[in-house]
Amino acid sequence: MAINIVIFGSLTDITGSTLQLENIADTNALVSELNNRYPVLVNSKFMIAVNKKMIDTNTPLNNNDTIALLPPFSGG
Amino acid sequence: MDKQISYERYHRQLILKDFGEAAQQKLLQTKVLVIGAGGLGCPALQYLTAAGVGTIGIADDDIVSLSNLHRQVLYGVNDIGKAKAETATIKLKQLNPEINFHIHHFRITNDNAVEIIKQYEIIIDGSDNFATRYLVNDACVLLDKTLVYGAVSQYEGQVAVFNHKSHSDSPAVNYRDLFPVPPGKNEILNCAEAGVLGVLPGIIGSMMANETIKLITGTGKPLVNSLLTYDSRNNQLFEIELLPKQETRSLIPADIETFNNNNYEELCAADSSFEIDTAIFSELLESENIIVVDVREKDEVPLVNEFAHVKIPLSRLTEFTGEFKAETIVLFCQSGKRSLQGAKQLSAVLDKDQKIFSLKDGIVKWKQQKQQV
Structure with a gap:
């Protein structure tokens, strides 16, 4: 089972702009896996969307799901 | 027309x-x-x-x-x-x-x-x-x-x-x-x-x-x-x-009056404006008109019995904003992360004259340093 992760804004400096991960059961597991791989990420705020829908609770992930990580932008 | x-x-x-x-x-x-x-x-x-x-x-x-x-x-x-x-x-x-x-x-x-x-x-x-x-x-x-x-x-x-x-x-x-x-x-x-x-x-x-x-x-x-x-x-x-x-x-001011008293510059201030180290924390514990809050979930260890405090988990902190009438409010947790988040949440809703702090590096560090002294 593989999931695709699309990363936006300043987070790409840490993770690159796309990632593919295997065997991730849910969004909580995804966040801890990312924090393990990229410890700097712990200090970053971002919103998570699964298949283009924002989530606000732990959400199970399925094969081929697309997860977006979006940090806030302030520039104008 | x-x-x-x-x-x-x-x-x-x-x-x-x-x-x-x-x-x-x-x-x-x-x-x-x-x-x-x-x-x-x-x-x-x-x-x-x-x-x-x-x-x-x-x-x-x-x-x-x-x-x-x-x-x-x-x-x-x-x-x-x-x-x-x-x-x-x-x-x-x-x-x-x-x-x-x-x-x-x-x-x-x-x-x-x-x-x-x-x-x-x-x-x-x-x-x-x-x-x-x-x-x-x-x-x-x-x-x-x-x-x-x-x-x-x-x-x-x-x-x-x-x-x-x-x-x-x-x-x-x-x-x-x-x-x-x-x-x-x-x-x-x-x-x-x-x-x-x-x-x-x-x-x-x-x-x-x-x-x-x-x-x-x-x-x-x-x-x-x-x-x-x-x-x-x-x-x-x-x-x-x-x-x-x-x-x-609960993060948005309840009414226009509360909004007018909110300090948005401070809300967006650097983390360091909320964080206090173990020495200042110990000093503050001696002061009057202060409330100390443990924002960890109940049953988290180490237990704290060295000073008076209340226990309100971070997830429920903003429900209790009415309780925080003291001049100074100090939050602590295990490592200092949740208490920092809590301090920012409170600073968005409380009176701007109230001082809100978070114990940097958490209660574990404070206990260690207290033992060394």
Whole structure:
């Protein structure tokens, strides 16, 4: 089972702009896996969307799901 | 009574299918406030003026500088040193003298936000800092105003329509549903630090004007409860459906009076403005008029019996804001992360005269150091 992760804004400096991960059961597991791989990420705020829908609770992930990580932008 | 429309000026949009005279009348009768006459504000202002939005407010306290010109296309070299709000108005009047402009040549703060925002129907946020963005969001929620949001970072931009009550019963999403509290100052760079290519705010600002025109005239499908991101490097668009969250309302000041007393600059201040070390923490414990709060979940160890404190888990902290009447409020947790988050949440809702601190590195470190002394 593989999931695709699309990363936006300043987070790409840490993770690159796309990632593919295997065997991730849910969004909580995804966040801890990312924090393990990229410890700097712990200090970053971002919103998570699964298949283009924002989530606000732990959400199970399925094969081929697309997860977006979006940090806030302030520039104008 | 309907006002007279210049048929020649608006001819190309009047003949558009699903637009016509009714849409033009709606534009003419709407009042829009543009906050920030910078990279996003300039193109938004130009298109709204050209399209015939009847009343346009421009709020900006800044003056034009040379490094603005690559993206703030309303200004020229002769405008350097002049006030943006006024200069923009002069240029825009040349474009369309039929528009009624209001100049607000000052920074939007909690002292003036409510007074200004309530005069308009749609608010466009083209500001360049988190303090203003959270302030404008909260004011729009309290005053029930539609907020057209846009922001840029390096090669990417975001656009959304917040707090818009559409005909359907779905609740309106606001900025805090996405990002409940502002990031620390060191976490996100602004344009001055991170850089931006001038065309990008041009595109995003034009999209903001487009969303505004769609909202006013009822044409198309505006980005209500939806966030669009645009990457100028590869032209990728990504649209995300947004959700309202229950806990968001507790982060927004309960009423206008609380809002007026809120300090948004402080809310967006660096983490260090909340954090205290173990020595200061021990000193504060001796002081009067203080409340100490353990924000860990119940049953977390180590237990603390060295000093008086109350236990309220972080997840429920804002439910108890009424309890925090002391002059100084000190939060602690295991490692100092949750208490920092809690301190920021409290600083958004409590009286600005109250001092709120978080024990840096947490209670474990404090206990270790106490043993060493």
